[in-house]
Amino acid sequence: MPSKERTIFLADCRSFYASVEKADNPELIDKPVAVAGDPARRSGIILAACPLAKARGVTTAERLGDALGKCRDLVVVRPRMQHYIDVSLQITQIYETYTSLVEPYSIDEQFIDVTDSLHLYGDAQTTAHLMQQEVLALTGIYTRFGISHNKILAKQACDNYAKKNDSGLYVLRRGELADSLWQLPINKMFMVGGRMTNHFVRMGIHTIGDLARMPLPELKRRLRSKFGKNSDIQAEVCWRIANGIDDSPVLPGTHAGEKxxxxxxxxxxxxxxxxxxxxxxxxxxxxxxxxxxxxxxxxxxxxxxxxxxxxxxxxxxxxxxxxxxxxxxxxxxxxxxxxxxxxxxxxxxxxxxxxxxxxxxxxxxxxxxxxxxxxxxxxxxxxxxxxxxxxxxxxxxxxxxxxxxxxxxxxxxxxxxxxx
The missing domain is CATH 3.30.1490.100 (DNA polymerase, Y-family, little finger domain)
Structure with a gap:
């Protein structure tokens, strides 16, 4: 008997640190807000910027002085890391009322496996919408959900689509990769940064689909000629990501037991x-x-x-x-x-x-x-x-x-x- 196809979410909090500050201070709602190192000294880097600030050109990881040059009325807030951790834990607990399979991926992202509880709430989009509304009501934080049948595709659905549409939800289906994910430029693929993008482009790989359609032995041969025989693992990882192959489970205790x-x-x-x-x-x-x-x-x-x-x-x-x-x-x-x-x-x-x-x-x-x-x-x-x-x-x-x-x-x- 074939196993049931999984339903996996990647939930992401929009501009998390800045959103927490706006939720705690309603007077900031209509103002461009950024969280940065030391506002009193006008030093440090931007850790998070709200959508209003991003629309004015403020970007994460840029110097505070540069951000203020772009947005003179930017409201800069000093980070409160313990509070952000507490809110993150609160959001995780909300997800855990829907399923026990919640795996924190970062302070503002969680993988959620709703395969066995989906029938209680409806289809995947309905369930994600319920979670989204509950988190917003209880914390004031707006979340986006990438939805697919495994973790790697849920992550790419969130980053490339859910973050850019009005609903904050996107379903990336296995049979539709050629018409959606594979059309995107290679730098939009998870785990591919600027340097790797340049290497792929020089190989003639311009889109995620170019990489996905390339036979794995050929990709290994090309990377081996550039980086040596130890690049075989990297080649296989990239090829599997492009093809949406990921059998890893959602594990609540995945970060426990330090080595x-x-x-x-x-x-x-x-x-x-x-x-x-x-x-x-x-x-x-x-x-x-x-x-x-x-x-x-x-x-x-x-x-x-x-x-x-x-x-x-x-x-x-x-x-x-x-x-x-x-x-x-x-x-x-x-x-x-x-x-x-x-x-x-x-x-x-x-x-x-x-x-x-x-x-x-x-x-x-x-x-x-x-x-x-x-x-x-x-x-x-x-x-x-x-x-x-x-x-x-x-x-x-x-x-x-x-x-x-x-x-x-x-x-x-x-x-x-x-x-x-």
């Missing part, structure tokens, strides 16, 4: 002195250790990377080592991170530093070593973790974080580098 934990910090200025860089490495090790402890894991492989400020002439390094024993204790991570740093740092100023841990095992059972302090230090750090969880990350910080080099207090007010 690595890492934190990276872009510094407010160049750090040239070892003593200053040490402070940042310690703060990063504390963040990594805290995250590892929260998931009950100890890591064995530690990585450190540093980069200079000049990205046209990059300096720095990225190296890893296997520690003598797995740990999630800050001082253990810091000792070995500093060892890596001293071994590979070229002495030039750094502007970005990262620390990560992989090779996990449970922290409930581990091999003891001579002079082992992991249990005692782990218990102490568990107490400070609970204090930070309850009262905020800056309720207790190390003394060195209070020096001019320290960033812990400032970072405590941010999520992902943006203000909470």
């Amino acid at each position: 690595s934990v890492g934190h990276m910090m872009t510094l407010p200025r160049d750090y040239a002195a070892r003593d200053e860089i040490k402070v940042i490495i310690l703060e990063l090790c504390e963040l990594v250790g805290r995250r590892c402890r929260s998931i009950g894991k100890m890591g064995r492989t530690l990585s450190v990377n540093c980069r200079g400020a000049d990205f046209d002439r990059p300096t720095g390094f990225s190296r890893q080592m296997t520690m003598p024993y797995p740990s999630h204790v800050t001082n253990d991570l810091y000792y070995h991170a500093l060892e890596l740093f001293d071994r590979h740092w070229d002495g030039l100023p750094v502007r970005r530093v990262g620390v990560s841990v992989t090779g996990f095992q449970s922290d409930e059972q581990y091999q003891l070593v001579m002079d082992d302090t992991r249990e005692r230090m782990g218990a102490l750090e568990a107490v400070t973790d609970r204090l930070k969880d309850k009262y905020g990350d800056d309720v207790i910080i190390r003394a060195v974080s209070g020096t001019p080099a320290g960033q812990a207090a400032d970072r405590a007010s941010k999520i992902g580098g943006h203000y909470k």
Whole structure:
């Protein structure tokens, strides 16, 4: 008996951050609004712009100063990342009242499998419209829905069609690809950026259909001649996307169970002195250790990377080592991170530093070593973790974080580098 054809949605929130700000502040409804780094200093980049601002030429990821030059009356709002996360979770919970199969793809996008609950609400468009209206009523956020039989086509239906029509809904059917998706230029295909577009065009591939109709062995041969034998996987991925082939399920827990934990910090200025860089490495090790402890894991492989400020002439390094024993204790991570740093740092100023841990095992059972302090230090750090969880990350910080080099207090007010 043939299996039932799936019905998959990709739901996308329009101009999410800016829409949240407008929903919270009705006086902004008819004004061009953008969310950006630091309005007080007129610095940073545009994280989101509402449709009114986009109509005036404001684009995501451009510098705030450039945006203000295009739109003098632009209302610029500082980001509130924790609030955006809370609204995103609220929207996910709304979708979960229709089906248990909801997979967050990003903070403003979710894949939704309604195959087994569709009969409760009607056809796919009716169901998507009900979700759209409920999200709008409860959060003030307008959503768009790409609809198809798998995730990759639902995503492309949303990006290329649902975002551009009045209803915010679009069904991309398997038998209609030749008359719809395949007619679009190759740069409209999911996962194809500017550089790949140029490569495809030089190969004579101008539309998604050109790529889809090309025999896979021929595509592999062409990419292999340009990028080497390791390009076979990339060729197959692109060919499958063009042909709308995707059997991956919608998995609610797809992002659970980290295989690595890492934190990276872009510094407010160049750090040239070892003593200053040490402070940042310690703060990063504390963040990594805290995250590892929260998931009950100890890591064995530690990585450190540093980069200079000049990205046209990059300096720095990225190296890893296997520690003598797995740990999630800050001082253990810091000792070995500093060892890596001293071994590979070229002495030039750094502007970005990262620390990560992989090779996990449970922290409930581990091999003891001579002079082992992991249990005692782990218990102490568990107490400070609970204090930070309850009262905020800056309720207790190390003394060195209070020096001019320290960033812990400032970072405590941010999520992902943006203000909470």
